[in-house]
Amino acid sequence: MDKWHTNIWPPFTQITSSKPPQQITSAKGALLFRENGDPIIDAISSWWVTLHGHSNPYIAEAIYNQAKQLEQVIFADFTHLQAEKLAQRLSKATGLQKLFFSDNGSTAIEVALKLAFQWWYNKGEPRQQIIAFEGAYHGDTFGAMSVGERNLFNEPFEKMLFPVRRIPWPATWWDDQEVEKREQETITKLESLLETPTVALILEPLIQGAGGMTMVRPEFLEKIQKIIHQSKALLIADEVMVGFGRTGSLFASKRGKLSPDLIALSKGLTGGCLPMGVTMASQKIFNNFLDDDPRKTFWHGHSFTANPLGCAAANASLDLLEKNPNAFTNFELRHLPHLKKLSKHPKIKKIRLTGTIAAFDLQTNAQDGYLNAAGKAIKDYALKHNVFIRPLGNVIYLLPPLCITDTQLEHCYKIITRSIESA
Numbered sequence: 001m002d003k004w005h006t007n008i009w010p011p012f013t014q015i016t017s018s019k020p021p022q023q024i025t026s027a028k029g030a031l032l033f034r035e036n037g038d039p040i041i042d043a044i045s046s047w048w049v050t051l052h053g054h055s056n057p058y059i060a061e062a063i064y065n066q067a068k069q070l071e072q073v074i075f076a077d078f079t080h081l082q083a084e085k086l087a088q089r090l091s092k093a094t095g096l097q098k099l100f101f102s103d104n105g106s107t108a109i110e111v112a113l114k115l116a117f118q119w120w121y122n123k124g125e126p127r128q129q130i131i132a133f134e135g136a137y138h139g140d141t142f143g144a145m146s147v148g149e150r151n152l153f154n155e156p157f158e159k160m161l162f163p164v165r166r167i168p169w170p171a172t173w174w175d176d177q178e179v180e181k182r183e184q185e186t187i188t189k190l191e192s193l194l195e196t197p198t199v200a201l202i203l204e205p206l207i208q209g210a211g212g213m214t215m216v217r218p219e220f221l222e223k224i225q226k227i228i229h230q231s232k233a234l235l236i237a238d239e240v241m242v243g244f245g246r247t248g249s250l251f252a253s254k255r256g257k258l259s260p261d262l263i264a265l266s267k268g269l270t271g272g273c274l275p276m277g278v279t280m281a282s283q284k285i286f287n288n289f290l291d292d293d294p295r296k297t298f299w300h301g302h303s304f305t306a307n308p309l310g311c312a313a314a315n316a317s318l319d320l321l322e323k324n325p326n327a328f329t330n331f332e333l334r335h336l337p338h339l340k341k342l343s344k345h346p347k348i349k350k351i352r353l354t355g356t357i358a359a360f361d362l363q364t365n366a367q368d369g370y371l372n373a374a375g376k377a378i379k380d381y382a383l384k385h386n387v388f389i390r391p392l393g394n395v396i397y398l399l400p401p402l403c404i405t406d407t408q409l410e411h412c413y414k415i416i417t418r419s420i421e422s423a
């Protein structure tokens with residue numbers, strides 16, 4: 001029987017109460033294969049990373065070729081072409097001139113936060129106040145936990161986390177009648193918090209991921225942008241999940257007409273093949289670090305900074321996105337007919353859709369939220385029918401790789417619908 005290896009400590013898992021894991025021996029496109037060859041549709045892109053599909057031959061080839069040529073080199077004193085090419089392309093795509101490398105989403109956020117704090121420090125106007133949204137998730141390291149929602153997951157560390165001011169996240173859904181009122185409440189609160197000098201506002205543009213795949217309107221982000229701009233506080237966009245086409249636009253900031261000072265990217269950056277994070281920063285941020293005074297240097301770096309294999313994978317993934325932008329710009333239309341059908345279902349509420357990501361809540365008798373058990377039953381049912389989803393409490397969502405076929409997508413919706421009926 002499948003079980004966790006005695007020497008493995010798995011993430012986000014309570015071994016005593018969780019089901020044993022299944023061995024996956026290979027993967028191709030949207031499919032994961034078990035030892036016996038049975039396929040499972042990976043409907044959440046293996047924790048939101050797999051972008052074009054598993055074992056993509058073009059990216060695999062790029063990694064292989066790079067590995068034969070230059071697998072790793074210290075990125076202080078030395079540089080290499082893959083890193084420079086990636087920096088140039090992401091700079092052009094985001095409109096932010098500088099790229100700082102790290103290893104994952106959490107470290108990309110740590111870098112963004114440290115840059116924001118130190119930018120004010122270097123200016124000689126040190127500030128402390130950071131504003132974040134209720135329900136936010138920015139990663140699991142201490143700085144990232146601090147700006148994230150305080151909850152069950154970080155409770156043991158609460159006293160060690162730095163203080164953050166919060167504003168409500170005015171999430172919306174189909175047929176929502178009160179969104180403007182909620183948006184206005186948030187804006188009023190933000191304006192009052194900004195009376196205190198503020199380092200930065202950090203947000204997940206358009207979609208909060210781990211917080212429950214909750215979505216806000218691009219119009220709302222536009223308003224936020226204006227207010228932040230007037231206040232001189234910096235804007236940090238956490239595009240770790242939503243970057244690289246997930247929202248139907250190459251970057252969610254674009255669709256929300258945001259021009260952030262800092263953008264954190266990871267997950268889909270390498271097509272989801274290798275771990276890597278980057279923080280994009282504007283020239284304005286960079287300029288305040290240029291000084292002979294050593295205290296103004298950004299003293300931060302990681303062993304695997306700009307790992308050439310990661311850079312090669314990221315460049316190959318960008319090639320694929322550039323070659324076929326329709327794969328993400330038109331994805332909404334592929335979800336739409338299925339969601340319309342589901343919208344008539346009495347057990348489903350708060351349907352929402354942005355780009356490749358579709359979500360809705362299950363109507364249950366228990367409290368909404370991560371500990372609501374309804375999603376678990378749906379997950380088990382779906383897996384029995386070869387569809388892998390990982391509901392967030394009673395929130396069911398699909399976040400498939402771009403390569404998923406219409407038939408596979410239809411199968412996911414069919415199984416989810418049936419599972420809801422049997423639940």
Ligand SMILES: *Cc1c(COP(=O)(O)O)cnc(C)c1O
Binds near residue numbers: 242
């Ligand atoms: C996953 C995620 C992170 C953290 O990224 P890791 O690579 O898991 O450290 C940060 N922000 C958002 C929005 C994420 O979805």
